[in-house]
Amino acid sequence: MYRLPEHLERALTSAATIVTADPRQAFAVRLAWNEQHHSLGHVVWPSPDVLPLSTWLARMWARAASGDEPAEHATLLTTAQERTLWEQVVEDSGGIRDLLHPHGAARAALNTWQRIHQWAIDHRALEPVATEETRAFLSWAGQAIERMRDHRCIDPTRALWRCPLAGTTVEGSEFVLLGFDCEPPSLSELRARLTARGLQARGAPGREPQAAGAKLRLANAEAEVHAAARWARRRLERNPDDRLLIVIPDLTQRRGYVDYVLADVLDPASLLASSTRSGRIFALETGETLDRYAIVATALTALELAVGYLAFDTVSHWLRSPYLLAGVSAAGPRAQLDIAMRRFAAEELDLRELSTVLRRTDHAGEKDPLIEALGRFAEKLSTGPRTPAEWTVAFSDALKLIGWPGERPLDSVEHQTVEKFHGTLREFATLERLLGRLEPAAAVRALRRLMEQTAFQPETGDTAVTVTARLAAPVLNFDGIWVSGLHAGAWPETPYPDPFVPWQLQVAAGIPEASAAGMLERGRRILASWLASSQEVILSWPRRLDDEDCDPSPLIVALPDAVEQLLLPSSRPYAHVIHESAQLERVADGPAPSLALAAGHVADARALVLQSLCPFRAFAEKRLGARVVEQPQPGIDARTRGQFLHRVLEQLGNALEDSGKLHRYSLEERGAALDAALRAARNEVFERAHRWSRATIDLETERLRGLLRTWLEIEAARAPFRILAVEHEIDCAIAGVPFSLRIDRIDELADGRRLLIDFKSGRASARRWYGDRPDDPQMPLYAVAVATPPAALAYALLNADGCRFEGVSAAPAVAMGIAVVGDWPAQLRDWRGAIERLAADFAGGYAQVDPKRDACSNCHLHSLCRIDELRVRATAVTDDE
């Protein structure tokens, strides 16, 4: 159970108003108060008046607006409104083109505005010492003031100075400012005004230390996280009611790692796939923004898809989200839909194109309900411009149409996230006066920005361990506190003066962030607050960080060392425990079932290519169907380019008939034949492919036209030939394996013998045809498969390197690039032997993990064949030997 510090308990008991620096602190205090009453067996108790400063200010402002003491300005800007106003000011300013990141500049300018008003720096005092940056800020500030005047509104920081206090509280009652690292003049003034009205207004009192604190050096930052987790575990094993605080300053950057280690040590069951986040015994306070939550990301991606193009990967991920219509019940078919649509989809899609691709893909008769819903969703968002309030309604209605936030009951975190999303959407509606009417894309962009700027931490209730990134004074007492990362380079924190305000003015105003002295003082205050908030405080630092040795922070160097016994029994990762507890089962790695059992299986050339490269890969791809999931690429993919080339060459082969006809053609006739072939092939290959623009296809056609002109020159320079067949299909059996093959072209040479040609749009080499396990047995296979043994085999290479033949023949002068082999019949015998062995291995189920050199570098099956584990084991055995 959380414990309230004594002063806070007293204040709450006397019905004080507690105003905290942020909402999380207010929540923690309310939670501790409620739990305290609950543990005492109370059934009802007074609700505490605990709220963050921003909410308290809005309350006072609203009270005054409806009471006798009207506010000086009609409207108090919300955080979102204030940020939007500054973004607009910066966007509308003349120098916008020079800014790389206008919204970042707006954020920085707004921070400055808030800081100078909190610290009572008159912005006119900046003018005489203005740098270029300061002048930019002053110009933006002038415009912001003007706009606020025009809209009759005021920003929260200035409003605090003028906060109407009528009817605040009963005279003599308490008002406590809690969780503020220091008290700037704006808060001192507020306290003074409240005191003048007869209230006891005060900050949190300084407290006596409960602990001396102990410092601890650990090997590195990872070791610190592990040690803190094990410390927490030991504490909780001794007393499950302990409430612990772990501070990890770079938690946001290391969130995944910290989450995993804490779950592994404190709550291993939560790592199981069936576990939900609810009920975990630790909570991470990471300051995540709303857009980073998966459920919100699904909604935002849907809206963005309706108004523009998104990368295929984003769309694919979105399509499989459980937060969409039938997202859980149709998860399987939808994943298959995702795989299938990769054949048609471009590397970027908008909603219209996605719907087209999905309709084309999902022809199995079981239409996915989401496909129909997407049409209505798009319609809902298609008109503009509209005001933010109108867009708020349209966005909500549209999201309902696609079933957001999904069909399964939401857990607590998801439920809170959806609530926050709707709250932020309502906030978006209030930007009407600032943003005016927006086109659909601008509205979605503005909404995303708002979500990106909205920090959100779901409330997790009473968790045993709170993990935070904040180097700040805790508002509650803890049973133990561990602060990590306290090396000399990190703490006290480096000053970060405001870039828009002259440094001397900041120091003179007493802004802690402006100077090393200010940060040192703040560090001391925070250290004192940790020591006052718990009886056990451990302050650790890493010995090495980024290859550099680290010293402890000067603030902790004088503390005693933590006793060694503190360092708990070593804890082994849960994954190791499971692995080590496994009962190993021996499985004989014999051959796979023979092909004879796979009725109707017909092999192709690729089966033998794979069998030669790695028998397991041939088995996995050709018999288990373990294919790589396609990934839409920019431009036309290699497979389609190859298909286009083959279709054009097929048309040309049919038109040319023999080399005599090629010689008889005039240049114009040759060009016309080429044009006709390109046209026919283009219609065939790209007719139904909507994924490429006409310009992209034109570009590919022109590229091919250039290559084929050169190719026809090469063909014309050859010795006489006749084209016997193009795309010639062969059904045959080798070593009992039925094969279905297609040879690109068979030419008859002047002496009546035959040349087999395979066209390649990529790189290939005849040097890969030799040996017991040729790297590429495709052409040897053709040589073995045809009824009439060939006199020559050749690749016809048409690629970025140019055009040429590469091959071998029994006789000279077949074509440039085709070399003569001395003993052609012996070569044919060698090939037959190699091909028959490979075919027999394939048929017999020989599926050893036995890759040729470099075969794995181009293979997608590492996780299936576990070659990496085998290699590790082989290395270990060698080392032992």
Ligand code: SF4
């Ligand atoms: S990764 Fe290597 S060993 Fe595994 S299937 Fe592919 S080629 Fe064979």
